[in-house]
Amino acid sequence: MNNNITPSITLVGGGLVGSLSALLLAQRGFQVDVYERRADMRLADISAGRSINLALANRGIFPLQQAGLMEQVKPLLTEMKGRMIHDTNGDCHLHPYGQKAHEVIYSVSRGDLNKLCLDAAEATGKVRFFFNQRCTKVDFATNTIELEHSETGSISETTFTRILGTDGSASAVREAIHQNTSNYHKIEPLGHSYKELTIPPSTNGDFQMEPYALHIWPRGGFMVIALPNRDKSFTVTLFMPNTGPVSFESIDSESKVKSFFEKEFPDAIPLLPNLMEEFFQNPTGHLATVRCSPWHYKDRALLLGDAAHAIVPFHGQGMNCGFEDAWELIEQIDKHENDWEAIFKDTAEARFDNGNAIADMAIENYIEMRDSVNDPVFILKKSLSFELEKRFPNHFVPRYSMVMFHRLPYAEAYRRGKIQSIILDELVSNISTLEDVDMSLAETLVKAKLNPIAL
Ligand SMILES: Cc1cc2nc3c(=O)[nH]c(=O)nc-3n(C[C@H](O)[C@H](O)[C@H](O)COP(=O)(O)OP(=O)(O)OC[C@H]3O[C@@H](n4cnc5c(N)ncnc54)[C@H](O)[C@@H]3O)c2cc1C
Known part of the structure; x- marks a missing residue:
């Protein structure tokens, strides 16, 4: 255990997760330095990288609320109530995401949200952003990082006490952690x-x-x-x-x-x-899934966001999951105060199974979106899911809703989702309409196989 009091934290990467993490840490009193490889997107006309807009859902909203940012985020959002399916003949039909008025997700510009987080972090007076600084090496023997200026190519070094890798799917911090540990790292x-x-x-x-x-x-x-x-x-x-x-x-x-x-x-x-x-x-x-372990190095380094778990985009959860990581870190800081080895280890442990679960669900959702949405059996199961949620709200919540509208851990949503899928398969076998479903069998199965849900 290390009880050094550490007022400063270094972040590599000032994207969505890095800029929100910097803000949350500054609000807890830390001095934060962020090294970002790109130019300052608030000054330069650069793409925010990758997708232009993203789906923001409940899990991502919660950390933004904790940071006090939601009132500023709201004007950036466009509500999306469901999937509008376009058939080849031009017909369109809306499949609602949920069945309650608040069960919607939001489209938000990646650049606008990132700029808002950068501004809010800087406004605390505790966060310094160094742009055009690409981290090329992290040395845990000397606690230094090597930085290359993206425009001039000049090389410099700086020291750190604790470092967070918020540098995305090709993370340099991840590389350094894995050079110093027995590791696995799969792309x-x-x-x-x-x-x-x-x-x-x-x-x-x-x-x-x-x-x-x-x-x-x-x-x-x-x-x-x-x-x-x-x-x-x-x-x-x-x-x-x-x-x-x-x-x-x-x-x-x-x-x-x-x-x-x-x-x-x-x-x-x-x-x-x-x-x-x-x-x-x-x-x-x-597109690729990145799975790796460990996500931390002693009391010195921790990975958050895509650096730890890049996933495919089909559940619209990569950023949402990264924001949850950032909030988990804050909760562990509150719990362990200055025991940084415990803070980093417990943050990684709390998030690891969840990262893997959403990675798997994201791949499954690609098949659902591109393939199943028009399949009559899929549509019947979707209607039945809503009906079971209405009748047995303490036991059955559709998996999509658990992931998008609640903060139940992803791993638990995945586990319950598998059981629910078996129940749905049994209830729809040999029938074609909702009216034909044997609801007394449904009640028996749901109550026997699913423990009450803690949302
Ligand atoms: C097509 C597509 C659609 C998506 N749609 C959604 C969606 O709808 N909803 C959702 O929640 N998620 C979505 N995602 C996922 C989401 O984009 C990521 O999960 C999210 O951007 C992760 O944030 P991050 O800060 O961890 O990483 P990034 O956004 O990758 O940010 C990393 C930052 O680190 C910087 N950096 C990288 N390397 C270095 C280095 N060596 N030194 C210094 N700086 C460095 C980068 O310039 C960048 O600013 C989508 C992804 C894609 C590809």
């Missing part, structure tokens, strides 16, 4: 990538589709989604395999893009005026 490529496109506002400045929904064009092995932006545009993302008959490798010419969209997404074509330029000029983003 599991999904084999699918993504491309961002834009539906601009209409000529009269309005949304071109229903704004209060997450739009999905599910097509089996691939899909398109669209999230609304405050400027009344939509950010559209095409997800498809890297190789194979329908893939980023095979669709490699304007004529192939044209015929692919005409066949699969005909209703989207008139909404995408810059399809060709965007398809060929925008980068193709690769």
Whole structure:
């Protein structure tokens, strides 16, 4: 146990999780230095990286509330009540995410949210951001980090007492922890990538589709989604395999893009005026799950956010999960005060199984979004889930709702979700409508197999 009183903490990475963590730590009285490889996004016209907008849900909202930021975040949000499914023939149907008025998720601009967290952290007077500083090495023998200036290439060094790796999926801090520990570190490529496109506002400045929904064009092995932006545009993302008959490798010419969209997404074509330029000029983003252990090094270093557990984006939970990590750290600081080995170890332990659970659920949700949403049995099970939640709210909550609208640990949501899935399979076998479900069997199964839920 180390009882040094440490007023200063160094963060590598000032993205979403780094900037919110810096704010929360400053509010607990720490001096925080953050080294960020990119330029200051508040001054330079740079992309915030990766997806332009993100889905914010209950788990991400809670730490923002604890930081006192929600009133400033609210004007940045667009409510999404459900999935708007686009069929190939152009028909659309809304599948609500939940069954209560507050069971919605929110689209938010990554850049706007990141800027808000940077401003709020700086306004505490306790946080210093050093931009254009890429961490190239962390040395635990000398407690130094090596930094390379992203524009000039000049190299400098600085010392640290405690370091947090909030430097995303290719984390330099993770690399250093794993050089000093017996470790495992797996990168599991999904084999699918993504491309961002834009539906601009209409000529009269309005949304071109229903704004209060997450739009999905599910097509089996691939899909398109669209999230609304405050400027009344939509950010559209095409997800498809890297190789194979329908893939980023095979669709490699304007004529192939044209015929692919005409066949699969005909209703989207008139909404995408810059399809060709965007398809060929925008980068193709690769998707992978990062699993590693340990997430901490003695009383010196801890990983948070994507640095510890990068996941695929199909549950819209990567940032939400990273914000939960940041709040867990604060709770462990409150609990253990200056015992930093316990703070880091217990934060990592509290989050590890949850990180793995949401990683698995995110992959499963890709199959649900691109493949199952139009399947009649899936739709029947979804309606039955809502009905069981209505009848037995203390026992049965649909898995999507447990993940998106509650703060039940992910691992518990995953565990309960597996049991619920078996119950649903049994109840819908050989029937095709909700009215045919044997509700007394449902009650017996739900109460026998599911302990009361602590939400
Ligand atoms: C297409 C897509 C859609 C997504 N949609 C959602 C969604 O809807 N909802 C959701 O919750 N999540 C979503 N995510 C996941 C979400 O983007 C991440 O989980 C989140 O950005 C993680 O935040 P972070 O701060 O841990 O990492 P990052 O956002 O990657 O930030 C890391 C920061 O560290 C900096 N950095 C990296 N290396 C170094 C270094 N060596 N030295 C100094 N600085 C460094 C980077 O410049 C960056 O600013 C999505 C991801 C993708 C790819």
